[in-house]
Amino acid sequence: MDFETQTIPDSILDKYTKVCTCRSISRKTLKEAIHNGCTSIPQIKEQTRAMTGSCKGKNCASKIVALLKEMDAL
Numbered sequence: 647m648d649f650e651t652q653t654i655p656d657s658i659l660d661k662y663t664k665v666c667t668c669r670s671i672s673r674k675t676l677k678e679a680i681h682n683g684c685t686s687i688p689q690i691k692e693q694t695r696a697m698t699g700s701c702k703g704k705n706c707a708s709k710i711v712a713l714l715k716e717m718d719a720l
């Protein structure tokens with residue numbers, strides 16, 4: 647087995663990648679919210695509580711917008 651070329655599945659990366667570190671919200675949770683119909687920052691905020699931590703989204707909002715665009719939800 648060649649460990650150098652082995653990649654980690656996206657589902658595992660999504661589960662452990664915290665997009666909103668203040669609230670410990672994973673990319674998996676955000677993707678699920680988008681799949682469930684969230685198409686805007688206020689909807690994501692209401693459903694997941696992302697962007698409600700101590701930085702008020704200063705560190706995560708741009709990543710969440712990028713995720714919305716990446717998933718063609720905007």
Ligand code: FES
Pocket residue numbers: 665666667668669696697698699700701702703704705706707
């Ligand atoms: S990182 Fe999301 S509210 Fe601070």
